[in-house]
Amino acid sequence: MNKKLAEALSVVLQPLIVPTFITAILFYLTPEATSVPKSAKWSLLLLVMLTTFLVPMISIIGMKWTSSIKSFRMPDKKERIMPFTIISSFYLMTALFFHHKLNVDFLLVGTMAIIALCVIVLTVITVFWKISAHLTGLAGMLAIIVVLSIKFDFNSLIYPMIATIMACGALATARLSLEAHKPSEIYGGFFFGFTFCFLGYYYILLI
Numbered sequence: 001m002n003k004k005l006a007e008a009l010s011v012v013l014q015p016l017i018v019p020t021f022i023t024a025i026l027f028y029l030t031p032e033a034t035s036v037p038k039s040a041k042w043s044l045l046l047l048v049m050l051t052t053f054l055v056p057m058i059s060i061i062g063m064k065w066t067s068s069i070k071s072f073r074m075p076d077k078k079e080r081i082m083p084f085t086i087i088s089s090f091y092l093m094t095a096l097f098f099h100h101k102l103n104v105d106f107l108l109v110g111t112m113a114i115i116a117l118c119v120i121v122l123t124v125i126t127v128f129w130k131i132s133a134h135l136t137g138l139a140g141m142l143a144i145i146v147v148l149s150i151k152f153d154f155n156s157l158i159y160p161m162i163a164t165i166m167a168c169g170a171l172a173t174a175r176l177s178l179e180a181h182k183p184s185e186i187y188g189g190f191f192f193g194f195t196f197c198f199l200g201y202y203y204i205l206l207i
Contacts, residue, residue, distance in 0.1 A: 006174035013171050015137030019052040019091070019115050020045065022141055025160060026108065030152045034105045044104065048112075051094040056087045073180060077130035084123040084133070091116035114200040115140070121196065132181045132189030138168050139193035147201040 026034055027041040036044060060083050063069045074080045095112035098104045122136055142164045149157040172186045181189075 001173050001177040003177065006177040009171055009174040010134065010178065010180070013134065013138060013167055015133045016053045016056055016087070018137040018141050019112065020049045022111060022115070022144055023048045023108070025141075025145065025148070025157075026111065029156050029160060030148050033148060033152055034107050036105045036108060044102075044108070048094070051097075052091055052112075052115075056090050059083075059086050059090075073178075075180070077126050080126050080130065080133075081123065084119060084126060088116060088119045088123055091119055110204065111144070111201075114197060114204070117200070118193065118196050122192070125192070129185070129188065130181070131185045131192060132172075132175055134171055134175055135168065135186055135189035136193035138164065138171055139190040140197035142168060143194045143196075143198035144201050147198060150202075 023045050027036065027045060031038075060069070060072070063083060063086075064072060069079050069083060070076075071079075074083065091112065095109055095116050098112060099109045118136070118140055122131070122133060125131055126133075142161070145157055145161050145164055149161060168190065172190070175181050175186060176183065
């Protein structure tokens with residue numbers, strides 16, 4: 001794969017944007033899954049983007065600027081611990097804020113909680129093994145789409161499911177082309193993200 005294309009895919013499909021994608025799917029492709037009123041969906045989606053994408057991204061940029069991390073790619077697994085821990089904190093605080101302050105739909109709160117727990121476990125794994133956070137995030141989204149398609153309207157999710165599967169393949173190829181991960185780390189990230197989110201979503205949220 002062309003290096004510029006691989007870098008572009010790595011940026012566009014980065015893990016931090018996944019919670020925003022998932023929230024948009026919940027609100028607009030499976031509206032029957034949540035009791036959030038239509039008038040509040042856009043503002044809540046923007047809030048999710050702010051707390052799980054923009055603020056964590058600014059934090060990581062700040063860490064790079066202060067030399068807390070050497071590169072945005074974070075090739076050393078030890079270098080990933082602090083950024084992943086900070087991201088986990090933001091995600092967990094988002095779930096708690098939605099639950100205690102906004103009292104929003106349980107499914108949305110549960111979604112944020114599962115994503116936060118997934119990043120926390122990923123952080124622990126990273127202490128020992130640098131599995132792909134990119135594939136963890138995208139595979140987690142795929143798992144949630146699969147569960148939603150089982151529980152709700154399959155037809156409305158078939159194209160997002162196919163697109164996410166193709167995106168997983170393209171992203172895996174991109175990460176390998178950039179030599180950011182070994183094949184085992186790509187497979188490990190995909191398997192962990194899909195399994196964790198599928199089990200959490202199916203058995204905890206939608207049973």
